[in-house]
Amino acid sequence: MAFLPERDPTTRDRAAALREANDSRVIREWMPVVLRWCSRLGSPGIDPEDVAHDVFIVALRHQDHISDENRAGWLFGVTRRVLAQHRRRAWFRRWIPGARVEATDPSGPDRAYTVNETARRVQLALLQLPEREREVLVLCVLEERPDSEVASMLGIPIGTVKSRLRRARAAFLSVASELGLQSLGRGAE
Amino acid sequence: MIGVYIQKLRDWLRPRGDESEVDDAEENRLVRRLLLALPEARGGAVQRLHLRLRAPNRQPSRLPVLLGALAVSIAALAVHYRGELPIEDSLVSEETWAVLEPTREVTLSFRGTGNIEGTRDEPRVSWTSGVLHVDVSPNQGVRLEVETREAVVRVIGTSFSVVRDALGTRVEVRHGLVSVTCTQSAPVHLGVGEETVCLPASPAGLLARARRLQRSGEPPTVVLEAIDLGLRAGGVGAVRSELLAARVEALVQAGEPDLAAAAAEALLSEGTHRRDELLRTLAGLKLIDSCADAFPYLMALAAEPTATDDDRIQLARCSAPN
Numbered sequence: 001m002a003f004l005p006e007r008d009p010t011t012r013d014r015a016a017a018l019r020e021a022n023d024s025r026v027i028r029e030w031m032p033v034v035l036r037w038c039s040r041l042g043s044p045g046i047d048p049e050d051v052a053h054d055v056f057i058v059a060l061r062h063q064d065h066i067s068d069e070n071r072a073g074w075l076f077g078v079t080r081r082v083l084a085q086h087r088r089r090a091w092f093r094r095w096i097p098g099a100r101v102e103a104t105d106p107s108g109p110d111r112a113y114t115v116n117e118t119a120r121r122v123q124l125a126l127l128q129l130p131e132r133e134r135e136v137l138v139l140c141v142l143e144e145r146p147d148s149e150v151a152s153m154l155g156i157p158i159g160t161v162k163s164r165l166r167r168a169r170a171a172f173l174s175v176a177s178e179l180g181l182q183s184l185g186r187g188a189e
Numbered sequence: 190m191i192g193v194y195i196q197k198l199r200d201w202l203r204p205r206g207d208e209s210e211v212d213d214a215e216e217n218r219l220v221r222r223l224l225l226a227l228p229e230a231r232g233g234a235v236q237r238l239h240l241r242l243r244a245p246n247r248q249p250s251r252l253p254v255l256l257g258a259l260a261v262s263i264a265a266l267a268v269h270y271r272g273e274l275p276i277e278d279s280l281v282s283e284e285t286w287a288v289l290e291p292t293r294e295v296t297l298s299f300r301g302t303g304n305i306e307g308t309r310d311e312p313r314v315s316w317t318s319g320v321l322h323v324d325v326s327p328n329q330g331v332r333l334e335v336e337t338r339e340a341v342v343r344v345i346g347t348s349f350s351v352v353r354d355a356l357g358t359r360v361e362v363r364h365g366l367v368s369v370t371c372t373q374s375a376p377v378h379l380g381v382g383e384e385t386v387c388l389p390a391s392p393a394g395l396l397a398r399a400r401r402l403q404r405s406g407e408p409p410t411v412v413l414e415a416i417d418l419g420l421r422a423g424g425v426g427a428v429r430s431e432l433l434a435a436r437v438e439a440l441v442q443a444g445e446p447d448l449a450a451a452a453a454e455a456l457l458s459e460g461t462h463r464r465d466e467l468l469r470t471l472a473g474l475k476l477i478d479s480c481a482d483a484f485p486y487l488m489a490l491a492a493e494p495t496a497t498d499d500d501r502i503q504l505a506r507c508s509a510p511n
Binding site for chain 2: 027036144
């Protein structure tokens with residue numbers, strides 16, 4: 001024991017401070033983005049904040065190995081895996097009485113009902129799509145990211161992004177029409 | 190005809206250009222408007238997440254817990270599987286002592302017959318007759334049982350003997366504690382040096398016990414106790430007849446001639462294959478008082494095909510005028 005060199009406490013403190021600053025920067029920049037992904041790609045019974053929390057626990061543990069250029073794709077991959085875990089847990093929770101998580105809206109029950117009902121139907125329509133088409137639709141159409149960026153995030157060719165997008169759009173509009181949602185889209189024009 | 194196909198091919202090859210892109214953009218706008226209705230994160234979510242991530246107890250890795258649980262499950266399965274291994278063997282050694290170790294924790298030394306079955310954790314010995322010594326290593330989770338017609342002996346930890354013969358099942362404890370349940374009785378716990386005997390439960394078993402007690406010179410009251418138990422247990426046919434005959438014999442030995450005579454009379458009236466013996470016994474009992482009392486029995490005895498010369502001589506003596 002006596003022969004081990006003693007660590008310099010100031011160096012250790014400095015490293016901790018640097019790490020903390022870096023964590024804060026990542027959280028500040030990416031938290032809203034990840035939270036949006038969690039809200040849009042999640043499903044009923046999943047709390048987006050819980051998912052985002054878990055995503056950042058993983059992200060902060062491994063962030064030293066991730067470069068800034070690649071961060072969006074990497075974070076999206078983590079989000080996708082954590083969401084899958086939460087979906088499985090939500091599936092199990094359905095069988096446990098009283099264990100279901102329901103997000104509450106602080107703006108009041110009436111407004112919550114109207115907003116939630118539309119949101120629920122849109123989410124339902126989105127959930128009819130295969131996961132990879134859902135992801136492309138959210139990233140390309142809702143977040144308006146260029147095809148090249150989405151291709152890089154998902155690790156697929158641009159052509160595949162385009163074809164998936166076409167299929168996803170057609171399928172989504174068809175389901176939306178069945179659920180009586182298309183009037184909502186046109187009415188807002 | 191060919192011209193139509195060429196025109197279709199031209200249409201198909203024509204660059205989609207602006208028209209198609211306009212359609213796509215239009216559809217994108219429509220889809221986007223719909224998707225904007227999706228739920229957004231609740232107000233203050235970012236701040237809440239900041240606070241949660243800043244909290245000192247970040248969620249620990251579950252890997253060690255999962256690995257631990259996996260190891261425990263594998264160990265439990267191995268132990269369970271090992272404990273469930275079936276065992277089956279015959280225990281037969283009439284002449285000499287034999288030793289069998291069905292598992293590492295159990296040693297059986299025996300002279301007699303029986304068999305063992307069950308699992309390594311719960312071996313069950315059915316013991317038919319003879320002497321069986323059982324040694325069980327304590328605190329190994331072994332729940333051994335020895336079952337005879339009269340008793341069930343359960344190991345609570347350790348070493349004991351089970352002797353089954355005509356008298357019943359006798360259990361002696363050498364070490365530890367044993368639970369013995371005789372037929373139709375509550376369990377009894379026996380400690381070191383204690384023993385108990387489970388009496389036979391069947392009329393035939395109780396008859397065999399009475400015969401063994403008679404042969405070994407036990408007091409007639411003890412013999413009568415076994416016989417009465419056998420009669421109460423519902424002996425019928427030949428077994429009942431033998432029990433009643435044994436009762437007559439025991440009453441004679443107990444010095445109760447009147448009771449013995451009454452019992453013999455009763456048995457005679459039921460009809461028995463041992464008629465000549467009963468008549469002889471009755472004649473002998475009556476001769477204690479007078480020849481006249483014995484005479485009818487001697488007459489009946491002389492008419493039996495199995496009558497002996499002594500019977501006829503006795504009849505002649507009682508027939509002769511005094």
